[in-house]
Amino acid sequence: MMAAQALRPLILICDDELPLRELIKAVLGDRYEYLEAEDADQADAVLDRFDPEAIVLDVMLPGRSGIEFLTELRERRRERPIPVVVVSAWQSQQDAQAALGAGANAFVGKPFDPKELADVVETLIAA
Amino acid sequence: MLSRRLSLRSVVGRVIAVTAVGAAAIGATLGLFFAANTRLKEANADSVRAARVSAAAFDVRGKITELGSAIRGVVASPDRASIARWRRAESAWEPSLETLARAAATSEDQEQRTEALRFEIRLYVTDYGDPLVRIAQLSPAAARSSDANTEGSRRLQQILDHTDGVAQSAAVEAAQRSADASRLAHQATVAGIVALVLTPVLLILLGIWLARLVAEPLRQTVEAASAVAAGNFDVRLPERRRDEFGSLARAFNAMTQSLATSRRELIERAESLEQSERHKSELITMVSHEVRTPLASVLGFTRLLLERDVSEAERRRYLEIVDSEATRLAGLVSDFLDARLIEEGQFALRREPFDLGALVREQAELTLAHDDAHELALQLPDEPLSVEGDRARLTQVVGNVLSNAVKYSPGGGTITVGARASAGVARVWVADEGDGIPPEHREQLFEPFYRGGAAAAGIPGTGLGLAVSRRIVEAHEGHIGFDPLERGTRFWFDVPLYAGNGNGR
Numbered sequence: 001m002m003a004a005q006a007l008r009p010l011i012l013i014c015d016d017e018l019p020l021r022e023l024i025k026a027v028l029g030d031r032y033e034y035l036e037a038e039d040a041d042q043a044d045a046v047l048d049r050f051d052p053e054a055i056v057l058d059v060m061l062p063g064r065s066g067i068e069f070l071t072e073l074r075e076r077r078r079e080r081p082i083p084v085v086v087v088s089a090w091q092s093q094q095d096a097q098a099a100l101g102a103g104a105n106a107f108v109g110k111p112f113d114p115k116e117l118a119d120v121v122e123t124l125i126a127a
Numbered sequence: 128m129l130s131r132r133l134s135l136r137s138v139v140g141r142v143i144a145v146t147a148v149g150a151a152a153i154g155a156t157l158g159l160f161f162a163a164n165t166r167l168k169e170a171n172a173d174s175v176r177a178a179r180v181s182a183a184a185f186d187v188r189g190k191i192t193e194l195g196s197a198i199r200g201v202v203a204s205p206d207r208a209s210i211a212r213w214r215r216a217e218s219a220w221e222p223s224l225e226t227l228a229r230a231a232a233t234s235e236d237q238e239q240r241t242e243a244l245r246f247e248i249r250l251y252v253t254d255y256g257d258p259l260v261r262i263a264q265l266s267p268a269a270a271r272s273s274d275a276n277t278e279g280s281r282r283l284q285q286i287l288d289h290t291d292g293v294a295q296s297a298a299v300e301a302a303q304r305s306a307d308a309s310r311l312a313h314q315a316t317v318a319g320i321v322a323l324v325l326t327p328v329l330l331i332l333l334g335i336w337l338a339r340l341v342a343e344p345l346r347q348t349v350e351a352a353s354a355v356a357a358g359n360f361d362v363r364l365p366e367r368r369r370d371e372f373g374s375l376a377r378a379f380n381a382m383t384q385s386l387a388t389s390r391r392e393l394i395e396r397a398e399s400l401e402q403s404e405r406h407k408s409e410l411i412t413m414v415s416h417e418v419r420t421p422l423a424s425v426l427g428f429t430r431l432l433l434e435r436d437v438s439e440a441e442r443r444r445y446l447e448i449v450d451s452e453a454t455r456l457a458g459l460v461s462d463f464l465d466a467r468l469i470e471e472g473q474f475a476l477r478r479e480p481f482d483l484g485a486l487v488r489e490q491a492e493l494t495l496a497h498d499d500a501h502e503l504a505l506q507l508p509d510e511p512l513s514v515e516g517d518r519a520r521l522t523q524v525v526g527n528v529l530s531n532a533v534k535y536s537p538g539g540g541t542i543t544v545g546a547r548a549s550a551g552v553a554r555v556w557v558a559d560e561g562d563g564i565p566p567e568h569r570e571q572l573f574e575p576f577y578r579g580g581a582a583a584a585g586i587p588g589t590g591l592g593l594a595v596s597r598r599i600v601e602a603h604e605g606h607i608g609f610d611p612l613e614r615g616t617r618f619w620f621d622v623p624l625y626a627g628n629g630n631g632r
């Protein structure tokens with residue numbers, strides 16, 4: 001049981017809305033272990049102690065935005081970059097570009113297709 | 128409006144006045160010349176007349192001398208020839224004297240003199256000459272011896288002297304006139320020379336004066352107008368002059384002022400347009416965020432349920448989330464509808480008497496039922512607090528204020544909820560121990576969509592709650608407001624007590 005748990009990849013979900021965190025967890029299923037953060041500061045605090053396999057990041061966060069958080073993260077950790085999927089209720093082209101420009105590995109617009117998000121995360125972790 | 132009356136205050140009036148004074152001075156100088164010329168002519172005529180008078184006097188003198196000689200001839204030998212000579216002389220003096228009288232008739236004095244002379248001569252002829260002739264005819268010796276001869280010579284001499292007097296007077300008069308005339312001519316000459324010297328000086332002074340009067344203010348006006356053309360609407364002309372330039376300056380200043388005002392208004396309007404544009408885009412951002420987030424949950428969980436086989440427990444939990452997020456959406460929609468309804472003024476109250484205290488207690492307990500972070504402290508009267516109002520709408524107000532108190536004190540603390548009757552109104556208050564409202568946000572808090580620092584802090588909301596609450600309270604003829612506390616904020620509102628029964632203290 002312990003061994004099985006340790007094998008499950010760790011994923012950080014950073015979103016200020018509880019229902020959306022719940023949704024992401026439900027979509028990705030129990031193949032993964034989850035860490036949760038409501039804003040960028042909490043996410044930084046989590047990253048100090050854990051080393052997740054991937055991050056699912058919202059753009060509209062209270063305080064520092066997801067894009068700002070991502071930019072800083074990429075600057076701080078140049079080797080072994082953590083794969084980041086940006087999810088946003090902002091489906092605009094602009095947001096996608098900003099996310100990818102800041103170093104996101106993928107962009108999924110909300111409301112998202114459950115299968116699409118699950119596939120993207122799986123591909124990123126497998127790579 | 129410019130006054131049409133000419134006054135010495137106006138430029139035109141002053142220029143006309145100065146020109147008139149100059150013209151009068153020139154006219155006076157010319158008049159002096161004219162008068163001098165006339166006097167000189169008169170003096171000329173006088174000396175001609177004086178010459179005529181002295182010629183006539185000389186003639187009269189001859190005639191009188193002839194009278195004397197004729198009478199002496201008669202006395203010496205009173206024959207026919209001498210008597211005839213006397214008769215001739217007797218009738219010859221009068222026409223000559225007449226000529227003299229006419230020539231000398233320049234003044235009353237002269238007229239009197241010639242008249243006296245005529246009388247004297249006539250007297251000499253009638254009282255002395257004729258009687259002596261008669262005596263000589265009767266007795267030549269008596270005539271010769273008579274004292275009358277001496278008397279006759281004396282009288283004759285006197286007549287001659289008087290005749291000379293007439294001529295002399297005429298000469299004196301003429302001399303006098305000519306002296307007058309030359310004095311006047313001298314004065315006219317002096318005045319002319321003075322005028323000749325002064326005129327250019329005066330013209331130069333007039334030019335300088337006109338320049339001061341017209342050119343200087345004109346230059347100022349041109350400068351100011353150029354400044355205005357360059358966009359500087361702060362220039363002002365001095366208004367203290369009381370002439371046309373004063374009016375011009377006042378009109379000009381009024382113009383620049385109204386230009387400045389309209390420019391300021393335009394800038395303000397542009398700024399407020401810009402601000403409302405900004406507001407609008409903020410609003411769109413807010414609405415899309417507020418709507419999309421719950422919608423994303425609803426859609427996501429629905430698809431998940433449709434695509435996957437999930438356990439009964441999971442299905443239930445997902446549906447619960449869908450339900451609560453859909454309810455949140457419904458709340459948003461009804462907020463927007465309320466805001467529009469109230470904004471458009473189509474908003475009727477369904478009034479009924481009810482206990483506001485009970486309503487406040489219910490809402491407070493409901494809101495804080497599942498909230499572990501906050502303590503609830505109720506300060507409610509024991510007896511019912513009767514108001515006549517729209518129960519549903521006032522429930523909305525209490526709910527808004529309560530949910531704000533919870534939302535804006537994320538650190539928890541006590542939420543104090545109270546109600547009390549005072550001075551004809553029922554007052555309700557809700558105090559929290561949150562971060563309070565910074566002064567810069569206080570003024571606009573009741574504006575629709577205004578959220579102060581809440582959006583930046585990531586606290587969900589639409590900025591409509593307080594705006595809608597204020598409309599509802601004001602529709603009840605009440606007031607709503609807030610007091611910043613040392614820690615947190617106390618929101619309150621008043622609505623009139625129900626007057627229909629004795630419960631309202």
Ligand SMILES: Nc1ncnc2c1ncn2[C@@H]1O[C@H](COP(=O)(O)OP(=O)(O)O)[C@@H](O)[C@H]1O
Nearest residue numbers: 531532535563578579581588589590591592593
């Ligand atoms: N109790 C409170 N403490 C601090 N700020 C408050 C409180 N109540 C309201 N506010 C401020 O007033 C704004 C407007 O409130 P409201 O109209 O209810 O809109 P919303 O709560 O949807 O933002 C809020 O966004 C918040 O900034």
Ligand SMILES: [Mg+2]
Nearest residue numbers: 527531588592
């Ligand atoms: Mg609110």
